[in-house]
Amino acid sequence: TGSAKKDPGLSKSYIMSVFKHFAKTKVSTDVYPVLKEIMERYFDRLADDLEMFAAHAKRKTIEVEDVELLMRRQGFVTDSMPVNVLIEKYLPMESRKLLIPVATSGNYVIPKPRRK
Amino acid sequence: MLKRVPKTTLKSLMKKKAHIRVGTAADAMVELNVLLFLHSLAEEARTKAFEEKSATIKAHHVKAVSKVLVRNSARGCLGLN
Numbered sequence: 001t002g003s004a005k006k007d008p009g010l011s012k013s014y015i016m017s018v019f020k021h022f023a024k025t026k027v028s029t030d031v032y033p034v035l036k037e038i039m040e041r042y043f044d045r046l047a048d049d050l051e052m053f054a055a056h057a058k059r060k061t062i063e064v065e066d067v068e069l070l071m072r073r074q075g076f077v078t079d080s081m082p083v084n085v086l087i088e089k090y091l092p093m094e095s096r097k098l099l100i101p102v103a104t105s106g107n108y109v110i111p112k113p114r115r116k
Numbered sequence: 117m118l119k120r121v122p123k124t125t126l127k128s129l130m131k132k133k134a135h136i137r138v139g140t141a142a143d144a145m146v147e148l149n150v151l152l153f154l155h156s157l158a159e160e161a162r163t164k165a166f167e168e169k170s171a172t173i174k175a176h177h178v179k180a181v182s183k184v185l186v187r188n189s190a191r192g193c194l195g196l197n
Contacts, residue, residue: 010122010125014122019158031174034175034179046130054136061142062130064145091144095144
């Protein structure tokens with residue numbers, strides 16, 4: 001959908017650095033065009049799924065629980081692999097703070113614990 | 117140390133239509149999903165490369181494993197239709 005210029009996607013340096021980080025072996029530079037296309041298809045599907053999950057819950061906003069449901073369906077989140085473990089394993093501190101409730105002074109918890 | 121994902125780009129990629137909004141922290145969850153996806157892609161591409169006795173991951177290794185993975189993430193669609 002749309003031309004590549006209109007919708008730039010994630011940067012080459014981001015995609016390649018993350019891929020190389022996880023590959024733990026040499027990565028040929030000709031991998032990038034393939035990765036770029038895969039990521040385009042990945043985000044197309046992701047956007048469709050998230051919009052559908054949100055619409056199913058009669059919302060117009062994509063929420064954390066929609067993405068969690070998606071990851072359950074993708075098989076990343078299972079009963080033996082809870083989402084919080086993945087968050088702690090993969091995400092940098094700043095994103096983790098947004099997702100995992102932490103008690104602060106005065107008995108405030110940030111962010112608000114998610115309802116189940 | 118991993119790079120941070122550009123937030124505005126990520127948010128625009130998460131939604132196709134303008135009327136859909138992205139809730140607080142939902143983009144952080146998508147960042148996690150991107151990392152998990154690239155992780156499994158990288159691991160399977162490496163396995164594929166080693167199977168073919170190559171120490172370097174090349175384009176065709178990634179292409180070969182991507183077909184299975186994209187089909188796997190298509191499972192996201194099945195339940196609610």
